[in-house]
Amino acid sequence: MCCGPMRLSDAIRSVFTEELMDAVNEFVRTSPLNAVPANSVLQTGLDGARLIDDCVFAFGDASDPLFEVQKQPQAVGPQFMAPMEWLPEALSVISFFAPFSETVKASNREIDGFPSGAWLHGRIDGQRVVFAACEFIVDWLKQRGFKAVVPSLDPRFKAVDDIRDEEGQIILEKSFRSNWSERHVAYVCGLGTFALSRGIITEKGISGRVGTIVTNAPLAFTKRPYEGLYDYCNRCGACAKHCPVNAISVEGGKQQIPCWVFLEQTKRTVAPPYFGCGKCQAGVPCESRIPARD
Ligand code: SF4
Ligand code: SF4
Numbered sequence: 043m044c045c046g047p048m049r050l051s052d053a054i055r056s057v058f059t060e061e062l063m064d065a066v067n068e069f070v071r072t073s074p075l076n077a078v079p080a081n082s083v084l085q086t087g088l089d090g091a092r093l094i095d096d097c098v099f100a101f102g103d104a105s106d107p108l109f110e111v112q113k114q115p116q117a118v119g120p121q122f123m124a125p126m127e128w129l130p131e132a133l134s135v136i137s138f139f140a141p142f143s144e145t146v147k148a149s150n151r152e153i154d155g156f157p158s159g160a161w162l163h164g165r166i167d168g169q170r171v172v173f174a175a176c177e178f179i180v181d182w183l184k185q186r187g188f189k190a191v192v193p194s195l196d197p198r199f200k201a202v203d204d205i206r207d208e209e210g211q212i213i214l215e216k217s218f219r220s221n222w223s224e225r226h227v228a229y230v231c232g233l234g235t236f237a238l239s240r241g242i243i244t245e246k247g248i249s250g251r252v253g254t255i256v257t258n259a260p261l262a263f264t265k266r267p268y269e270g271l272y273d274y275c276n277r278c279g280a281c282a283k284h285c286p287v288n289a290i291s292v293e294g295g296k297q298q299i300p301c302w303v304f305l306e307q308t309k310r311t312v313a314p315p316y317f318g319c320g321k322c323q324a325g326v327p328c329e330s331r332i333p334a335r336d
Pocket of ligand 2: 300301302321
């Protein structure tokens, strides 16, 4: 398919979008990357275990004004690059959630303070699957005459240590922010809402990884099925109880520094590049679904 973007009817956009989703899931199901690698198994019995299940998708309008809102300090910040800054002719933003397999999730449900080997494979090797899926989407779109960019793999992507105002004064130290945010973009696209633990809760839960792509392909946009930033989080506090370093509280949300310190610690105790935790994302009501509200 290579007709000009504006000539595609809504029906063709929908079919094209469905074809894309099917192709990505077929890629994920059959990719040799979607398995614990034999040469770095962290835990007996995990060799070849599946990491990622079928993905769920949302498609945003690249000109949605909510992308500009992400430049506000209380959102991603002024360093955030909107879709058309990554790709001037952008029409759509693809956001997908790659849920961890049951093997990965079940392994990390125990509240024992230490991340399971399978979870660490999910976080690190599973992320490779997500990046490969992003690159697959770019190629798939290019073969059909469209352009696409993966901001988090683009040379312009950068993490920002400090956030400064226009005069260069530091507004926020150790910001944990960058010029693109998979989570905020997922929210704008309609994929899910924020969690107390700061992840994104989707229809397949919070346990998994998110990928995003900006393209000039005219895809069928998702109608955001929520209004508030935290609509899918029921504030049950289970994530706070699971956190080994008390980084989360129902009243105060998540504190990034203690979480970061703990993740750094796991870098030293597990074979690099493996590190992680995810105790706040496994065995909680939002692990694999949108949690019920009382
Ligand atoms: S465990 Fe409960 S409070 Fe924590 S993110 Fe999930 S739904 Fe929200
Ligand atoms: S907040 Fe950080 S340290 Fe706490 S459970 Fe979640 S990932 Fe682990």
